[in-house]
Amino acid sequence: MLKAIMNTRQKDILYTLITEPRPHFVVRDIALKLNCSEKTIRSDFEEIDRYLNESSHARLIRKPGLGVTLEIEESEKAKILDELYWSADRREQDNDDHRIALIAYQLLMSTKPLTIQELAAKYYVNKAVIKKELDTLRQWLEKRGLDIVFRQKVGITIAGRERDRRAALSKLSQLTGHSGTHFIKEQFASHEVEIVTRELRQLEKDAQLIFTDEAFDNLLVHTLLMVRRTKLKQLISFSDQEKTFIRERSEFTWTSAFVRKLEPLFSVRFSEDEVSYLTAHILGGKIRSQSKSETNGEVDHPARNKEQIHNLVESLVKKMSALTWVEFAEDATLMEGLHIHLYSTINRLSYGLAVYNPMLQDIKKMYPYMFDMVIYAIKEISSDYPFTIPEEEAAYLTLHFQAAIERLNKQAERVKHVITVCHMGVGMSQILRSKLERKFQGLHVADSVRKVDLAGYLNRHPVDFIVSTIPLENIAVPYILVSPLLETSEVKKLNDFIERLDDDAHHPEAVESTLHMYARPSLVFPKLEISHRFELIELLANELYEQGFALQDYAHQALLRERISSTAIGGGIAIPHGEPKLIKQSQIAIATLKEPLDWEQEKVSVVFMLALQATEQENMKKLFQRLSLLSEQPSTIERLIRADRPEQLLDIL
Known part of the structure; x- marks a missing residue:
């Protein structure tokens, strides 16, 4: 102990x-x-x-x-x-978070109003504490389509649909600061949990499928809630259209048999709506393997779902490829994985079932660039579908695309795409190209470009570096200066240059210059006093507009982006941003705060307002990488917070 x-x-x-x-x-x-x-x-x-x-x-x-x-x-x-x-x-203390979760459970389960006095007496605190905790709880419930209703001389109730109420009940562990379903399972007797667990395992065996641990746990909780809510006569309702579609599924037959086994064990009778509701959860559950689908590697979708899933995958991959300049459609593993993953996702979203991702914050921090591209992609395609993909699901999709990037990078390992800039005409540029490709097998010379055309070319095509016969100015891409004939001594020089690039790619300082490239003192604001993150986002975006770097609508679009998903990436850092098409010239606005701001579930002290044009994907990736690394350097963040002047802050960066 x-x-x-x-x-x-x-x-x-x-x-x-x-x-x-x-x-x-x-x-x-x-x-x-x-x-x-x-x-x-x-x-x-x-x-x-x-x-x-x-x-x-x-x-x-x-x-x-x-x-x-x-x-x-x-x-x-x-x-x-x-x-x-x-x-x-810990049990005796009933700390604040645990008490809020218990109050939420009591209110969500109760069939009659409760008074603040009753709650205060039960938890041995005064009424002011209960009122404050109800304010905290209201914000959490509002995100789940529910509201706390106060009626004078009557009491407090929760208003909202039964399916939203059950979704909130299943996620009460979030209020205690823990992931998983431990808190809600504690509210049931151990024999109840054991009965449902046993029958769910039998369902897996009968249907010849294996749920992931997370999916099994969620089904267990929703079944327990179904039992208790049915006994309280608080029933789910499904439309006739939904029930007709679900009845056609083989999963409905399995679920019906499962539910009928539970009825005598719990002395309760379940309606067809309840069976349909549980079937929808099984349809939305992630399956690790399924015997009948393992033979051909395909998921058994009905025709209606198959077409919808195919269209969603195609749209998503096409949009992600356009945003990142990566040909994701060439990765067969990604395409197959998205089809399988989005099958359960579409079912969950279509029936209004909650999506919870315990790794959300970690994924946003580890892969901020890819997460942001997914957020933009689903925002662009959302109008074509009758459901909205939440940030929790965007984080799961981020893992799929990040894995594809790593596979594609492995396939293209050692191959670098370069261009030459040669001032001595086509003939000499061809000689230089031939020598480069012959002496360096890992190089692909994509083109030879005139110096005058270089800026335009780089805006349209990503390259790893440039081999030039003349000095270059004001370019963000690394370059090396050589003679047109690529003499023997220069081969070693070029080889050392390539090795340094490989080393720098994995070194935190490699992208620090990217921050300097887009930061200027006039857009740095140390020790601001601001009460809300939206106020700060608007201030920084308007400064970008006032100084000529963004269009006027940039602030509005940045606020819309923030409402989709918080841009906090951990370590006290947030990276708000708007639509790249509204940027006139790439720039970053930076602010530090006298007091940390609440940024959804995090506290933020340093804010980087990113305003980068869509043509600067490589630099955008570097920026996200650098800021992600910075979030793991608390001493540097501390120095940034203490900086009094813009120039001092930029020097620290």
């Missing part, structure tokens, strides 16, 4: 150190998060050290100028997290 010397705050610090993927934590950030002094946090570290010395091999490592980090084996993480969560101390 957890040692008595660990208080609630110390447990929270240790939980943060284990669960948040950061190389170092700045004491100031932890103090701000927990609303206490830095001195208190340092004292807490001493107590955490004592606990770790007694119970594990993990160690707190303090690095001057960087912060603190936790050295811990993966095998020990689960053990300590389990102790943190299940300790008697």
